[in-house]
Amino acid sequence: MSEIQSRPYRSFLFVPGSRPDRFEKALGSGGDAVILDLEDAVAPEDKDVARHHVVAWLAPERPVLVRVNAASTPYYERDVELGKLRGVAGIVLPKAESAHDVIDLISRIRRKIPVYPLIESARGMWNALEIAKAPCVRQLMFGTLDFGADMNMESDGDGLDTFRVQLTMISRVAGIRAPVDGVTPSIDNAGQLRAETIKARRFGFAGKLCIHPSQVSIVNRTFAPSEAEREWARRVLCAFENANGAAVAVDGKMVDRPVFLKAQSILDDVRS
Template sequence: MSDNTAMKGLPPPRSFLFVPGDRPERFDKALQSGADAVILDLEDAVAPENKDEARRAIEAWLTPARRVLIRVNAPGTSWFEHDARLGRLRGVAGIVLPKAESASDVVALVSQTKSKMPVYALIETAKGMFNAMDVARAPFVRQLMFGTLDFCADLGLASDGRELDHFRADLVVTSRIAGIAPPIDGVTPSIGDDDLLCADTLNAKRWGFAGKLCIHPRQVAAVNEGFAPSQAELAWASRIIEAFRIADGAAVAVDGKMVDRPVVQRAESILSAVR
């Protein structure tokens, strides 16, 4: 995670950009893409024969001044333990755990990193979805991520679109009950389809997601804009907060609607997202 994110008390990331771990020439460019968080990927983006090379490239590049997330290979693979140990190095701000299916998967990761580093657990299988609460309540899990493409493959679904909204709702509710941050939605694989990306981003926001995974730098700006409060939302939130302040605890209406504490909390949340 770059230095201009939550490290300085700013709102949590909206855009998470994957970068193949065996393409070190792209690492610095990713940090300059505008993405709120960069994920150096050791899993899907790296061929099996290049896994060790990618791990060495990441280890050589890491410094405390360039904080990033790392996606390791899944528990049970021959690369998992070696990948997870990168979490002991300075410059790693968190670990993305693929194929998370139980709290024990998270514990296995933490036992290798030997730190209190944030874990971002990817829910990518039916088993992971069924056990999402167990995963969400595991040690050091900060957010759930929805691995939509792998999830569709696991269930034999033909589409990663609106057919998944039921599962999106489940992850949002699970995260809320577990007391962790709202989840992060999966990628839009069509890199050149800006309309689809914007529609996917808006849909994720409507369902209560806090951000979205990106697979190309050109997707970052649209995701950041999509999750940012609109001018109308900011104006509404400001009216709510001001009316509530003036009322000093008394009943008050704004735009013809009564304002109670949940409405104020929503307004505060919108204003806190301004960067």
């Protein structure tokens, strides 16, 4: 298993597949995962050229994710073939609306590979639990811009928060990693990015999609446990281990097993 598959991610950086000059720079951005994008970031007339650039650059020593075009497009079949190549550590599947979409993808690739379905429509949200339970699904991603358009809702502000909670709960029920929040389109507004990332974390998301390298460090820092959280976690583990099964309190609050597990997860984050 490659490194990119074996650990949780906080930041996912999109890079246009038509811009091979940016591939190496993206790897050096500090992003936990780089997504070579064949879909929204590439104009229709450049799709074939972008796919060629990605194939020519892929290598096992630099694993990346690839976002293919949706199954309804004429580019899908050729895009999916990239999933068979070494260096592709996972597929981001746009416009996912049913478990069948994931199953079809895996059947074409003919190997087990992590799949990251993008929930971008009302139908996709309605069927999100079955999508999350489909084979090889690693995490759900929330395509907030397309979802907002499909629902005729604003994609910023609080309008989509109900659906964020839903995706977090669905991921938990399905037994997969917590979901990934959508992009912040304003690449020059660090305050907005930080606020939206804080919200995503509070709603139980594990990471966020990025569209510019400058966004990566803010996302990583915001999702990382603070020193205060790590110190709290150390106190909880120490108290819990010394209690020998007896009731124990930390900072005036009772510590039971769920609290212990939360503290353990904070300290298990090797990147903290």
